[in-house]
Amino acid sequence: MLRKNLSDFNVSKLPDNLLIIFGFFLPISPSFSSIVFAILFLTFLFKKNKLIDIKRVCRAKVSRSILLFTIYLIISSFWFKFNYGIIDLNSSYTYELNKTLMLFLCPVLFLFNYKEKTKRRAKKAFILGLIITVLLGLYNYLFSDLNFLFKSGHYNNEFYLQGFIDHSDLSIFFCIGIFILLNEVLKQNSKNYFLWLIIIAFVIFLLNSYGRTGIVCFLFLLPIFIILKYTWSKKLFLSTFIFTSVILLSFSLSNPLSARLSNTLTEITDLLYGVSLEKKIYRHAEYMSKNNPSQKSIEYWKKRILSDQNEKGEFIWLNHIKTTNNQNQTSIGKRVSIWKKYLNEIKSHKYFGKGLGSVSYLQKKKTISLNPHNYYIFILTEGGIVGLILLLNIFINMFNEYINDKNRVLKII
DSSP: OHHHHHHHHHHHTHHHHHHHHHHHHTTTOHHHHHHHHHHHHHHGGGOSSHHHHHHHHHHSHHHHHHHHHHHHHHHGGGGSTTGGGGGOTTSHHHHHHHHHHGGGHHHHHHHTTOOHHHHHHHHHHHHHHHHHHHHHHHHHHHHOOOGGGSOOOTTTTSOOOOOSSOHHHHHHHHHHHHHHHHHHHHHOSSOOHHHHHHHHHHHHHHHTSSOHHHHHHHHHHHHHHHHHHOOOOHHHHHHHHHHHHHHHHHHHHOHHHHHHHHHHHHHHHHHHHOOOHHHHHHHHHHHHHHHSTTOOOHHHHHHHHHHOOOTTSOOHHHHHHHHOOGGGTSHHHHHHHHHHHHHHHTGGGTTTOSOTTHHHHHHHTTSSSSOOSOHHHHHHHHHHHHHHHHHHHHHHHHHHHHHHOGGGHHHHO
């Protein structure tokens, strides 16, 4: 009797509420949202007709491709030669397994076959979580009273709009949130100024954060979203004009965005053409002028660099600058260097990879100091060419599903 009542309660109420809570905390706390997701998965154990739901999910191409990819990565741990760490909760295998299991999110959500009403509420909860992030992020940007709440990272000395999670992950969530709201606005016949206000706030937050990943995704997907889903009309033209104006204004007024764009272009140029000695000297002098407490001019530091000698008469500062490879010290330069190291590591394991846990292991053993900062390189290292093909298969199935039903354009995003 108790089991029956518990089963009825879970099926009728708990999964719906958990999905809404999950949506709200996803952009705020990944740890808490992971706990909610785990509880949601456990409720499935008390669900009736479980086998029917599992078969239904497995028949869906997107879910099936996600399951194949995830299972393959888990199996790859058996040829990770340090797989004795499987039983160690602090092992590289366990750490990367936790990240991989999040891929089960879509299949697990499909298991419950949620009603449209619940999905709409979950989306609203997700948007509410982003709104709270915007409000508190803006407040902290102006007054800096809530620094203890926000995620610290690479840019602690910079002024930009922050959230509670990593700036790269948060930028992706804002990108998704913008498209959800855009889809909602363009579906409505009446003008909804409140939704437009939220969209503009999200765009401004995104472009004034340091989340380059989300910004690139947004700028790349926006024209695709408009072209594939909608036919041109006066309303769409006006909406596009407003959106373009906001983006251009943000480009001109946003210090983080303009700095990221300028740095990216400079880094690409340095990587392709190298850095002249004159530029190296100027950049060192500029850095000293900005950061040294004496606040001396750039010209002063240039003279110091060219004249400072040790007891042997050697130009120590100038010689040091001559030997530095600035193009490899930039963000992009470091990543290209890291990618080359990872590609060298997998030459002998190119088909099946080195196995799940190998990336973290390489970092722990200091064979490679940083993670690849590229998911495709990450998968090539751990799953090889087979793993990469299975990953691409997910995107191919998602695109095919979109082709079959353009009303589900958000799924491709």
